Amino acid sequence: MPIIVTGTIDLDPAQHDAAVDAFRQAMAATREEPGCEGYTFSADLEDPGRFHVSEQWADGAAIDTHMTSPNLAALVGAMGSLGVTSAKLTKWEGATGSKLM
DSSP: OOEEEEEEEEOOGGGHHHHHHHHHHHHHHHTTSTTEEEEEEEEOSSOTTEEEEEEEESSHHHHHHHHTSHHHHHHHHHHGGGTOOEEEEEEEESOOOOOOO
């Protein structure tokens, strides 16, 4: 069953560039994980301290493995120095996709 994760991470706007670097590294490493079908952090166009999260996983086993991966541990460690004030993520299970455009 496919898994989708969406959400936001809010952090100190002064750490925007450092966050971009940390998220870019996490994206590159995580996209190599088995079962990862999409993993993206996107900067908000109006709020320099907000990033949007979008993940797509083949199944629950893939995201379970990711949750214990060195990639995620490194990202969580880096987030401590970014002044994270909020992280709100929602896991959607069993989504069926259809093309919009």
